[in-house]
Amino acid sequence: MFVCSEFMVDNLTVKLVLPEVKQAQSLFNLVVHDRKKLARFLPWAQEMKTVQDEVDFIKIMRQQNAVYQTLALVVLVDGQAAGMVDVHNISLKNECGEIGYWLGQAYQGRGIMTNAVRAVIKLAFDELGLHRLNLLADHRNQPSRAIAERLNFTHVALLRDEVKYHGKFCDMDLYTMINE
Amino acid sequence: MFVCSEFMVDNLTVKLVLPEVKQAQSLFNLVVHDRKKLARFLPWAQEMKTVQDEVDFIKIMRQQNAVYQTLALVVLVDGQAAGMVDVHNISLKNECGEIGYWLGQAYQGRGIMTNAVRAVIKLAFDELGLHRLNLLADHRNQPSRAIAERLNFTHVALLRDEVKYHGKFCDMDLYTMINE
Amino acid sequence: MFVCSEFMVDNLTVKLVLPEVKQAQSLFNLVVHDRKKLARFLPWAQEMKTVQDEVDFIKIMRQQNAVYQTLALVVLVDGQAAGMVDVHNISLKNECGEIGYWLGQAYQGRGIMTNAVRAVIKLAFDELGLHRLNLLADHRNQPSRAIAERLNFTHVALLRDEVKYHGKFCDMDLYTMINE
Amino acid sequence: MFVCSEFMVDNLTVKLVLPEVKQAQSLFNLVVHDRKKLARFLPWAQEMKTVQDEVDFIKIMRQQNAVYQTLALVVLVDGQAAGMVDVHNISLKNECGEIGYWLGQAYQGRGIMTNAVRAVIKLAFDELGLHRLNLLADHRNQPSRAIAERLNFTHVALLRDEVKYHGKFCDMDLYTMINE
Amino acid sequence: MFVCSEFMVDNLTVKLVLPEVKQAQSLFNLVVHDRKKLARFLPWAQEMKTVQDEVDFIKIMRQQNAVYQTLALVVLVDGQAAGMVDVHNISLKNECGEIGYWLGQAYQGRGIMTNAVRAVIKLAFDELGLHRLNLLADHRNQPSRAIAERLNFTHVALLRDEVKYHGKFCDMDLYTMINE
Amino acid sequence: MFVCSEFMVDNLTVKLVLPEVKQAQSLFNLVVHDRKKLARFLPWAQEMKTVQDEVDFIKIMRQQNAVYQTLALVVLVDGQAAGMVDVHNISLKNECGEIGYWLGQAYQGRGIMTNAVRAVIKLAFDELGLHRLNLLADHRNQPSRAIAERLNFTHVALLRDEVKYHGKFCDMDLYTMINE
Secondary structure, eight states: OOEEEEEEETTEEEEEEOOOGGGHHHHHHHHHHHHHHHHHHOTHHHHOOSHHHHHHHHHHHHHHHHTTSOEEEEEEETTEEEEEEEEEEEETTTTEEEEEEEEOGGGTTSSHHHHHHHHHHHHHHHTSOOSEEEEEEETTOHHHHHHHHHTTOEEEEEEEEEEEETTEEEEEEEEEEEOO | OOEEEEEEETTEEEEEEOOOGGGHHHHHHHHHHHHHHHHHHOTHHHHOOSHHHHHHHHHHHHHHHHTTSOEEEEEEETTEEEEEEEEEEEETTTTEEEEEEEEOGGGTTSSHHHHHHHHHHHHHHHTSOOSEEEEEEETTOHHHHHHHHHTTOEEEEEEEEEEEETTEEEEEEEEEEEOO | OOEEEEEEETTEEEEEEOOOGGGHHHHHHHHHHHHHHHHHHOTHHHHOOSHHHHHHHHHHHHHHHHTTSOEEEEEEETTEEEEEEEEEEEETTTTEEEEEEEEOGGGTTSSHHHHHHHHHHHHHHHTSOOSEEEEEEETTOHHHHHHHHHTTOEEEEEEEEEEEETTEEEEEEEEEEEOO | OOEEEEEEETTEEEEEEOOOGGGHHHHHHHHHHHHHHHHHHOTHHHHOOSHHHHHHHHHHHHHHHHTTSOEEEEEEETTEEEEEEEEEEEETTTTEEEEEEEEOGGGTTSSHHHHHHHHHHHHHHHTSOOSEEEEEEETTOHHHHHHHHHTTOEEEEEEEEEEEETTEEEEEEEEEEEOO | OOEEEEEEETTEEEEEEOOOGGGHHHHHHHHHHHHHHHHHHOTHHHHOOSHHHHHHHHHHHHHHHHTTSOEEEEEEETTEEEEEEEEEEEETTTTEEEEEEEEOGGGTTSSHHHHHHHHHHHHHHHTSOOSEEEEEEETTOHHHHHHHHHTTOEEEEEEEEEEEETTEEEEEEEEEEEOO | OOEEEEEEETTEEEEEEOOOGGGHHHHHHHHHHHHHHHHHHOTHHHHOOSHHHHHHHHHHHHHHHHTTSOEEEEEEETTEEEEEEEEEEEETTTTEEEEEEEEOGGGTTSSHHHHHHHHHHHHHHHTSOOSEEEEEEETTOHHHHHHHHHTTOEEEEEEEEEEEETTEEEEEEEEEEEOO
8 A cells, every 4th residue: 555645634544545456346335325426516426337447447547647647546534445636637847737536425524635635735746846736616516615715725717617517517616726 | 722711801811721731831931930929928939940840740730630639720811821720628528629829920910810710719619519718828918818808708817827938937818708 | 611622513512521520420321321322332331330330430531631641522512411532542652542432322413523523633633742543443333434534534454353342353444644 | 480382493492481580681681782773673672771671671571471461471592581572462351462572683584583473372372362463563674574474464554653763653564363 | 381390200290380360260179179178277278269269369479479479380280280389478688488388189199299399499499599498387287297308308396376277376397498 | 755664674764665756866876876786686777877767767667556567666765765676577367476676785784675575575465465476586696585585485496597687697596485
């Protein structure tokens, strides 16, 4: 197991670790359990139909991590896979990337993800050497926007019809943090 | 020659055509002639060192056009290559893309590019079926921002440190047009 | 829509355009309607089973066009897809290629294809810079041979057992036109 | 050493063998020695500049042999590499291919190549299952045409400006043999 | 047919030849007939379900032969495909490879394979220029070990749990022959 | 930084971490400093000519780690890159792999590598699920063999002329550890 960050939240031990193929089953179980809630704002959750889909996804993440295209991490809470957090769309040229995350329902509401994102920001700035991180949240996704605001991201704009899912165009809030 | 749009501006015949390898020399001549002005906000102009670089670029554009990843067009003014206009970063999933353009100094100031971009917007909405077009202009690039404003793009945000070139982070104005 | 040639025949407007994925349905409809007649001398018509096959074919043509391996064009008659005409097997080294074509039954007998091939010959010689064009027609395919003869191609040879389709070897007439 | 045919000519033992990388040096020596004569009608002889070029060519031939795209053979005379003979442009669909050959000057005039081509025709018909073999010879290449005629190939046509080399278009005689 | 070795054993003519796609049916028939015996120590025999699997295998062998990664040969006995013998895992850097073989039941017990392996060793040392050949035999596979011993391979070690098949780890005897 | 093992040796903190491109310079410095000693038994040390070679090597290791082909780790001693340890040639089918390692001169003689290899064995058995690990050491490489023996690897055989480097065949001692 490759650990890049470890901290305590609410008496729980949280580790951010490299995704491993053997985590596929427990991550898939989380997605199945929370599919409806997750899929509202994360359309990929609808497409994750079998454990093999999760295995394939993990393999892709491992390869993108290897070439510094993505920094995808599994969030372990007391040793259990609880969600993922990542920096994707990394541009080494423009020294920027985009934060993404999701957490199983059972783990929400205790500050786990806020602290995990804080740890990832530190990794992205200090270890990857990025200068700017974007964070896009669906305008209706209050919990996601709350994380951005709690971590002092700057709200840059409401992007109209930025993405299309479930057959509809959706507005996204764009937040940015610059490493100054 | 594959023409997708043709119009008159200021007594000049303007055609938007598919890039052809045999246009490489005249496009390269334009870049050489205006390199300093172009490169201020378009760092690729610095890297375009030989005609072969232009040939390679045209070949890549042709292949991206073929798969609807880009709609890259050469602007011909009275039969002479005068610049390029394109929709790049096309996402068929989110039905969006991003407008780009440059025009040789000798052709500027006559409304050629404003009309070329107008024609490309029409192609992008009517033929490619896109729903939204972004346009990013360096905050200090007054002529480029003027085109966006003249065409009634909506100014969405000033994006701080969005790109890095010539060793410095630069702010970009983000404009959007939605096909309503 | 990318137009490379436009002319009037018999009060009809004929355009030769770059193949687009969205033309797949109407081209496929033509093939389905005329399948039996087309397939007699064009065995691919037998294999074109679904619209997706036509989509895949168009994608391949677009990529071959992009690298100047083929010049494949859709024939539009009053805006309707009516057939295709192409130069395939292009050799830039030997400056030659081979003409191919097919037209829906409903459009035949009015000189449309003869004029379309004439336009393609002009494009091949003037824009692609080719020196010689071959044209192969099944010896029993009278209408196809008539086009070659009407356009003053030189009959070079009857090639015995040149191709095999429908389980039989077939003789082909070889015609050539040199750009002198 | 993989031998596919062996026969005696004029008290010499001739073997047709699979090309091996270790034959590169002796084949290259032949090309260097006869370059001027060979290159008159075989422009590749001009481009074969180093032993590594010959090594690369042999590697390509081995891979084309492996997939039945070509049947390329080295002609050994009393154990010495003396030239090559091949069937290239093999079409399993149309059951045809095209014969090619060259022989070092020192080995010419004794019927070696005529017999080698005869052996290859037999292999092509009996083992590859081809139905038709073409043979193209430059109209001015009397020795090459003599082989075709000696083996009773049918002269099909004189193909005007069929290929371009040394900056000029050249006429080729097309011969065919059908396995009846 | 490409022959690289030919010899008599017990009044039978044995040829070692390049694998050809058209041998797939007869090789497959052998595997089907002897599947149970073969599969005990050669787990691939279990996976060879259709003639197409054999065709695919032959195509891979032909491509590995082409690049000197493997020297895979079909054993013909009086013209009938009787088995295969090969040098695989060839390392040109370390000048070594590993011998493999299998023979149909009906052909066993007459010294055919012992002589075929002897011929392959000679080819590997003299033509491929290898310095060392390994041979691995399942410890329980008496006939295979007998071939190694009859040919004076040196027994190097019993490798515990070297491979896993049929769900169990199996011990392998490692034999080596060095070209001194 | 991704840490998969951490321990104290001789008052030093040792961490086994995922290779990162930014470690290239310090690893390269180690190789340059110890090149002569390293290259005696590790011929790659001779080929590592520039920092870019080390960067390329790290990129390959990252990609092999991503697909579980290798488990390559950098050894950090008090935060300084001191060497590498790995499991390579991983076979998931046969559940085995091969241990490799090197350590800068300045760090040798304190048990760092013995403990690092012990940690990697544990990772290989417990996390990768391997069943057997091989370890090959040049017969003359006393320090390397000492590590194998200290960790209770079983000596299986002396492999004659197993590898070739510096133009000579070298004997290797083969050690194995099975997870029982």
